[in-house]
Amino acid sequence: MSINRSAGILLPIFSLPSNYGIGTLGKQAYKFVDFLVASKQTYWQVLPVGHTSYGDSPYSCFSSVAGNPYFIDLDLLIEDKLLTKKDVSSLKVKDDEHVDYGYIYKTRYPILYKAYKNGYKKYLKEFNKFVKDNSDWLIDYAMFMAIKKHFNMKALLEWDDKDIILRKDKAMKKYSELLVDDIKYYEFIQFLFFKQFYKLKKYANDSGIKIIGDLPIYVALDSCEVWADSKQFVLDQKTKVPKEVAGISPDYFSSEGQLWGNPLYNWKYMKKTGYAWWINRVKNVSKCFDVVRIDHFRGFETYWAVKYGEKTAKYGHWVNGPSKDFIKVLKEKCKDIDFIAEDLGIIDQDVTELLEYSGFPGMRVLQCAMADDGSSYHSPHNHIENCVCYVSTHDNEPIMGWIKNTKKQDLDYAKKYFGLNKEEGYNYCFIRTGMNSVAKLFMCQIQDYLGLDDKYTINRPGNIGSWTFRLKKNALNSSLSKKIASLTHCSHRDNN
Secondary structure, three states: OOOOOEEEEEOOHHHOOOOOOOOOOOHHHHHHHHHHHHOOOOEEEOOOOEOEOOOOOOOOEOOOOOEOHHHOOHHHHHHOOOOOHHHHHHHOOOOOOEOOHHHHHHHHHHHHHHHHHHHOOOOHHHHHHHHHHOHHHHHHHHHHHHHHHHOOOOOHHHOOOHHHHOOOHHHHHHHHHHOHHHHHHHHHHHHHHHHHHHHHHHHHHHOOOEEEEEEOOOOOOOOHHHHHOHHHEOEEOOOOEEOEEEEEOOOOOOOOOEEEEEEOEOHHHHHHOOOHHHHHHHHHHOOOOOEEEEOOHHHHOEEEEEEOOOOOOOOOEEEEOOHHHHHHHHHHHOOOOEEEEOOOOOOOHHHHHHHHHHOOOEEEEHHHOOOOOOOOOOOHHHOOOOEEEEOOOOOOOOHHHHHHHOOHHHHHHHHHHOOOOOOOOHHHHHHHHHHOOOOOEEEEEHHHHHOOOHHHOOOOOOOOOOOOEOOOOOOOOHHHHHHHHHHHHHOOOOOO
């Protein structure tokens, strides 16, 4: 791992302030980079930035590579003369603390279509090069999205024409000709997304800030990958219907487990190809991110499989994953990429050994460190250097929400262990402890620095209505950056 002792802040792109209802790759993103620099931070964790599907989760996307059109900044399009101020004036919304995805869905695509019509000829040479350079994923994605639009955004298995679900030659020819304009449109908005994203990334990197992005372990059933490369998945190849789907086994938190519904990988087929699909996916994602955090790392060792059609994950079973064979190839083919392994949840000795074999840093979450006997590997006295310490993750309540809602015995333990006191602020007691951990990297949600409670949780696993948290424009200031910088300096995390 090439990460030195350092610190960073977790803030999704959609959570940035903006005039148009959702965070974007525009002015406020650049201002946040400046805030990170002033705070002596080294990393910005943004979560996945993919084109989200139903439910708006960045972990469930129409493509494992395509960017989220919602993040395209409209003011930058005005600067590029693809839109006018009049075009976007009606789209401005109040400085709200939550994203209204229904409103964004209705308003964002029409204005991006206008930008496409205004900019296609202007950027034709640059656009054609982008299409050529990204043809391995872009062509299938754009056609998939155009067909979805043609069928009123129905999911893949619900399309009205079964021949195009199965990609039969006549159907492919028919729709590629019928939907040529929409196909170009979806290609063009990806051109705009990556044009803006790469410019922001260069600014961040030139400022000394590296970007951490997430790689969801699974892809959505309603995705261009399942449609275009179905052999990679455990499907009935005659119908594209999954035989089994992904989830989490029943545990202390849920007697029925979690039914995710993602198609499972055909690891036997993938092995025969040298895991080419995975390697290509990782390399594409790494163009956006300096560090790739692999979601649900334990799924490479063993994963929970549930028969398609089940209503819960209760009656699934464990299946062996590709384990060391895949990790070996991943490290050989992607040796210049830094990884973080999300090793949370049900972790047994086999998963621990696989993580050690990979050499990837795992995660420690201070919010999960409440064990009176001191046995929790999340407790700072059990941390190792090769790990990433978090106060809380995007799947947890901010620490002030946890303090408000946790059991009395856990809070009493935290008061003793972390030395919680009101003068310093409970949240900053956790932050200081994490900063002083031996972990090479310390990451903190911006909500924890701001002392926000559970109303500002990014994701509540298993619940609809997550992924809406937004910062207000005046939330970050020089006083806060100086405070963070002081903590970072005192814990020797600014010397990198």
